[in-house]
Structure formats: structure tokens, C-alpha cells
Amino acid sequence: MEGFLSKKGRGDSAFGRRNWKKRWFVLDGQYLTYFEDFDSKTKKPINKKGTFLLKGIDVKLTDHRERKHYF
Numbered sequence: 001m002e003g004f005l006s007k008k009g010r011g012d013s014a015f016g017r018r019n020w021k022k023r024w025f026v027l028d029g030q031y032l033t034y035f036e037d038f039d040s041k042t043k044k045p046i047n048k049k050g051t052f053l054l055k056g057i058d059v060k061l062t063d064h065r066e067r068k069h070y071f
Contacts, residue, residue: 002026002045007034023049030055 005025011018024038024045032052035045 004038005034 002025004022006020007023009017009019009021024035026033026035026045030053032054034049034051036047036049038045
């Protein structure tokens, strides 16, 4: 399963901002990998940013007034 989700940044900028970023996520078994973007021409993700092992993690759907496609 894969697609775009919104991810809140870490706040590493000079101003410590934690902006929302649109990222391409791929769920493969127990691993969730995210990329900076997705190239629709080549059908491939661009610039891998990180991977999370989801073993033992509870992921819940929630409502957010301002955002769609986030967890």
C-alpha cells in the first residue's frame, strides 16, 4: 500500500518550526518507508527520508479539523 500522507516536521530549522510536509509513504509488511516525493512519470518514489518498523506499534485513525491523510 502506498500514497501521499501529511507528516509533521521535527522543527530542526533555525526558527524551530514544525511544519506539515506532504510525503510519499510505502507500507511493506511491518515497515513504513517515506520519501520526499513521487515521480508520476517514472512511477517511482524520490529521495528516501526514513523507515519505521511498525512491530508492536498501534496506528489509529483520528479526526483533524485542518488536515486530511495523516496519522
